[in-house]
Every structure is written in C-alpha cells, then in structure tokens.
Amino acid sequence: MTDLDLSRLSLNQMTVRQLSLPELTDACAASGVPGVGLWREPVQAYGVRAAAKLVRDAGLTVTTLCRGGFLTAVDPDARAAALADNRRAVDEAAVLGTGTLVLVSGGLPPGSRDLHGARERIADALAALGPYAESHGVRLAIEPLHPMYAADRCVVSTLAQALDLAERFPARQVGVTVDTYHIWWDDTAPRQIARAGAGGRIHAFQLADWTTPLPAGVLNGRGQLGDGAIDLRQWSAYVAAAGYTGPVEVELFNEGLWERDGREVLAETVERFLRHAAG
Amino acid sequence: MTDLDLSRLSLNQMTVRQLSLPELTDACAASGVPGVGLWREPVQAYGVRAAAKLVRDAGLTVTTLCRGGFLTAVDPDARAAALADNRRAVDEAAVLGTGTLVLVSGGLPPGSRDLHGARERIADALAALGPYAESHGVRLAIEPLHPMYAADRCVVSTLAQALDLAERFPARQVGVTVDTYHIWWDDTAPRQIARAGAGGRIHAFQLADWTTPLPAGVLNGRGQLGDGAIDLRQWSAYVAAAGYTGPVEVELFNEGLWERDGREVLAETVERFLRHAAG
Numbered sequence: 001m002t003d004l005d006l007s008r009l010s011l012n013q014m015t016v017r018q019l020s021l022p023e024l025t026d027a028c029a030a031s032g033v034p035g036v037g038l039w040r041e042p043v044q045a046y047g048v049r050a051a052a053k054l055v056r057d058a059g060l061t062v063t064t065l066c067r068g069g070f071l072t073a074v075d076p077d078a079r080a081a082a083l084a085d086n087r088r089a090v091d092e093a094a095v096l097g098t099g100t101l102v103l104v105s106g107g108l109p110p111g112s113r114d115l116h117g118a119r120e121r122i123a124d125a126l127a128a129l130g131p132y133a134e135s136h137g138v139r140l141a142i143e144p145l146h147p148m149y150a151a152d153r154c155v156v157s158t159l160a161q162a163l164d165l166a167e168r169f170p171a172r173q174v175g176v177t178v179d180t181y182h183i184w185w186d187d188t189a190p191r192q193i194a195r196a197g198a199g200g201r202i203h204a205f206q207l208a209d210w211t212t213p214l215p216a217g218v219l220n221g222r223g224q225l226g227d228g229a230i231d232l233r234q235w236s237a238y239v240a241a242a243g244y245t246g247p248v249e250v251e252l253f254n255e256g257l258w259e260r261d262g263r264e265v266l267a268e269t270v271e272r273f274l275r276h277a278a279g
Numbered sequence: 280m281t282d283l284d285l286s287r288l289s290l291n292q293m294t295v296r297q298l299s300l301p302e303l304t305d306a307c308a309a310s311g312v313p314g315v316g317l318w319r320e321p322v323q324a325y326g327v328r329a330a331a332k333l334v335r336d337a338g339l340t341v342t343t344l345c346r347g348g349f350l351t352a353v354d355p356d357a358r359a360a361a362l363a364d365n366r367r368a369v370d371e372a373a374v375l376g377t378g379t380l381v382l383v384s385g386g387l388p389p390g391s392r393d394l395h396g397a398r399e400r401i402a403d404a405l406a407a408l409g410p411y412a413e414s415h416g417v418r419l420a421i422e423p424l425h426p427m428y429a430a431d432r433c434v435v436s437t438l439a440q441a442l443d444l445a446e447r448f449p450a451r452q453v454g455v456t457v458d459t460y461h462i463w464w465d466d467t468a469p470r471q472i473a474r475a476g477a478g479g480r481i482h483a484f485q486l487a488d489w490t491t492p493l494p495a496g497v498l499n500g501r502g503q504l505g506d507g508a509i510d511l512r513q514w515s516a517y518v519a520a521a522g523y524t525g526p527v528e529v530e531l532f533n534e535g536l537w538e539r540d541g542r543e544v545l546a547e548t549v550e551r552f553l554r555h556a557a558g
Binding site (some may be wrong): 108112113114115116119146147148150151152157158160161184185186187188210212213214215216217218228229230231234 | 491510
C-alpha cells in the first residue's frame with residue numbers, strides 16, 4: 001500500500017516547462033493537483049513575490065524549490081559565491097512558502113579526481129547553510145543523483161552517502177530527497193529509505209521512470225510514469241512504510257514531453273500517477 | 280603502490296577494434312604488451328583454434344574472453360539457449376587458453392520491473408554453469424556494470440551485488456571483474472575489493488576512464504586513461520592491496536579512438552597506462 005491519492009500529488013514545473021507559471025498554476029488548479037515544485041530561474045524571471053502570490057491565489061502549495069547546491073568548488077571566491085547563492089535560494093523558498101530546498105550537490109571541480117574531498121566540502125557548506133535555512137523555516141534536502149552524474153553534476157550518488165552527510169546535522173536543517181529515477185537500481189536503497197524515515201529526514205519524494213536508450217548528455221531522458229523499468233508503486237510503498245506522508249512530486253526532464261501540449265502532458269501525468277503509483 | 284608495470288598489461292581487443300586479430304597480436308608483441316583480452320565475435324569470425332594459435336605464436340597470453348552472460352530471461356527456451364551459448368563460451372575460453380570468462384549478466388526482460396527476480400535467475404544459471412566452467416579450467420567473472428545499464432544490459436550494478444552472487448559458489452568457479460569505469464563513483468567499492476580479494480574472487484581487473492558528456496546510448500564513451508575523472512592509480516592500489524597480482528586489462532569503447540590508427544591508439548594506451556596506473 002502506498003496510501004497515495006491525488007491529494008498528495010505535486011507537479012514539478014520542469015515536467016511541463018513549456019507552460020508559463022500562470023498556465024501551470026491554472027492547469028494544476030483545474031486538474032485538482034494541489035502542489036507544484038518550482039525552479040528558481042523561472043520564478044526569478046516572473047518575480048519571486050509575484051510567483052508566491054500567484055500560487056497562493058490558485059490555492060496551491062509549493063512543495064519544493066529546486067534547487068540549491070553546487071557546493072564542491074575549491075576556490076575560496078567560488079565557494080563564497082556558492083554560499084551566497086544558496087542563502088538567496090533559502091530566502092526565495094521562504095517567500096514562496098515552501099519548507100524544502102532541494103540541493104544538487106555539484107560535481108568534481110575541473111581536473112579533480114577527489115570524490116571524497118568534494119563530499120567533505122559539501123559538509124562544510126551545510127554547516128554554514130543549515131542554521132541559516134532553519135532560521136528561515138526551510139529544510140535542505142540533499143538529492144543523491146544517479147551515479148552517471150557523479151563527475152559533472154553531483155558527487156552524492158546514493159541515499160547512503162546523502163544520509164551520511166545529512167546526519168551530521170539536525171533533521172530540521174538537513175535531510176534528503178528520494179527520487180526513484182536516481183535510486184531504483186540500488187538494492188540497498190529500501191533500507192536507506194527506512195533509515196531516512198526513522199530519522200525524519202525524508203524531506204522530499206519525487207517520481208520519474210527509467211527509459212532507454214538514454215539521450216546524449218543523459219539529462220533529458222526521464223521517462224513518463226509507467227513507460228519504464230521502475231516499479232513506482234513498490235518505491236512509493238517503501239517511502240510510505242518509512243512514515244512519509246508528504247507530497248509526491250513528479251519531476252520529468254524529457255524532450256519528447258516538452259514538445260507536446262503542456263496541459264495534455266499534465267493530464268497524462270495525473271492519470272499515470274494514479275495508475276502506477278497511487279493506491 | 281600499485282606494483283604495476285608493462286609486464287602486467289593486457290590490451291582488450293575492443294580498445295582497438297579497428298585492428299584485425301593478426302594486426303592486434305603483431306602490434307602487442309612489438310610493443311611489449313604481453314596480454315590480450317579477446318571478444319567472442321571476432322574470434323569466432325577468425326576461427327577459435329586459429330586465433331588460439333595466432334596468439335600463442337606471438338608469445339601472448341589471453342587474459343580474458345568477453346563475454347558470456349545475458350542470463351536473465353524468463354522464457355524457458357530463451358534460458359536454455361543462453362545456457363548453451365555460455366557453455367560454448369566456456370569451450371572457446373578453454374581453447375584460447377584463458378582461465379577467465381567475463382560475464383555481463385543481462386538486463387530486465389521486456390516489460391519486467393523485477394530486478395531482484397532477474398538477479399536470482401542469474402544465480403540459478405551460475406549453479407549450472409559454474410561446475411561446467413570448472414571442469415574446463417575456466418572461472419566465471421561476474422562484471423558489475425555501471426547502474427546506468429541496469430535496465431537494458433546488466434542488473435548487477437555494484438561489486439557488492441556481484442559478490443553476493445559469486446559467494447554462493449566456490450571461488451574457483453565464480454568471481455568478479457573489477458572495472459574502474461563501472462565502480463569509480465561507489466564509496467563502498469574499496470571495501471568490496473578487499474572482500475573480493477580476501478575470497479580469491481578478483482578474476483579480472485580492467486581499466487577505463489570516465490569522461491563526459493556521455494554519448495547517446497552511453498555505450499561508447501569510455502575515456503582514454505588519464506582523460507577523465509577516475510583516479511586510476513588509487514583503484515589499482517586498492518586491487519593490489521587486496522592481493523591481486525594478475526593482468527590489468529585496458530578496455531575502452533570509444534568512437535573517437537576507433538576512428539584513429541589502431542597502432543597509434545595502442546601506443547598511446549601503453550603510455551597512458553604507465554603514466555596513470557603503473558608505479
């Protein structure tokens with residue numbers, strides 16, 4: 001049992017990035033989707049306070065803001081700039097009324113082969129950002145990304161690694177994002193979900209399916225729910241068994257979906273969520 | 280310390296697939312490379328016994344035969360065909376005089392989302408193949424492939440999973456292939472290498488570097504040694520510390536390398552091996 005229904009669904013903005021923010025909020029409200037996950041760039045372009053009002057007036061909740069992170073730089077100026085940018089992301093999350101800022105940790109600096117060192121620099125950054133986030137009512141949610149992104153995007157590749165980092169800090173400051181796309185291959189992930197749940201550290205849960213062949217660059221090939229290899233209901237059940245009762249975001253980066261009518265994709269996504277994850 | 284020098288190097292045939300088998304053995308012998316890793320298809324095309332003689336006459340050793348595996352089918356006829364094909368692969372390995380058959384386990388059957396079931400079917404197959412291989416003086420070497428291949432190529436994604444399978448059988452029948460390309464992101468892999476070494480189960484060790492962006496389909500983007508994110512000397516040291524003293528194969532699938540002169544690529548690979556892994 002996943003204990004999921006439409007009341008738990010959130011549509012991540014990237015799934016239908018062809019929709020403007022007003023189109024997105026209109027379509028979600030009309031479809032009975034109560035939540036949206038937002039991205040910083042389109043929100044900044046629209047205006048953060050205006051976006052907050054738009055979502056609020058539509059009766060929607062902002063479930064996460066994507067994304068902070070990119071905390072692996074060695075250069076002091078680059079590190080200071082990254083911390084400042086992450087504080088701004090926390091500020092934006094607070095204005096939007098979401099309690100969760102998703103963190104994509106960052107890849108190896110150019111020329112570096114030191115994954116361990118990069119992971120430790122993330123911990124250093126979290127020590128600075130965690131209290132700042134807490135004081136703004138925002139929790140940081142480290143997202144392990146699939147190991148195929150370890151070099152150039154995110155040196156945190158597994159839930160175990162993400163929790164090893166998060167558990168150095170209070171759960172009200174730092175937790176994890178569980179995204180099926182990134183962890184579905186990992187037979188140790190179910191017990192890491194249980195570990196995360198026991199610690200109150202599942203700060204976000206996202207769904208995407210795994211389809212092949214992967215496109216060049218491997219960024220925009222996330223599958224529509226039900227099209228791929230992931231047993232989404234099973235993973236939803238693991239998260240439910242870990243005590244998570246929060247929103248479930250569908251976050252798809254998919255060139256094929258972006259070429260279609262956004263409202264049609266939204267309707268399809270709702271239907272797929274109910275068919276493949278809920279119940 | 281990796282304790283590696285040219286006497287340990289083996290060139291996997293796929294690295295310079297533009298070379299014919301006689302060109303490959305000539306070039307290796309001329310360059311002081313004592314080993315070659317062979318693939319079934321070109322060996323079959325040349326003739327297995329003729330290939331064995333060619334390599335022997337050149338004074339080279341066949342370090343591995345690639346590859347058996349693809350053992351995840353559900354359909355009984357498909358399973359029987361896979362087992363028969365793997366027995367032929369063992370026969371070919373024996374003729375070539377190599378003690379190691381590399382296994383790529385296979386992906387999910389079409390429409391399946393059951394990774395656990397697929398992994399169990401691999402174990403069932405190994406129970407049949409292990410004794411056959413042993414009776415022919417061949418060891419099976421399960422190769423965990425990077426998690427990006429979990430759906431369509433290999434449901435065994437980590438050294439831990441590979442060892443969980445291998446350890447159900449005697450080490451003289453079943454061990455693992457350690458390939459830096461597939462495991463470099465995994466912070467638990469060093470202790471799994473130690474586990475494999477302690478059990479006498481490192482049956483093959485292969486080097487390739489990780490470069491980005493990945494090409495479409497993610498099959499042929501393995502980086503030349505030194506071009507990417509992997510600390511090859513560190514991984515070689517882990518394998519050495521685990522007691523492994525066997526050959527080190529360089530196996531690169533790379534469209535860019537295949538477009539170049541094969542002898543030039545071979546010379547470059549030797550130089551990169553000495554610079555980035557040996558010593």
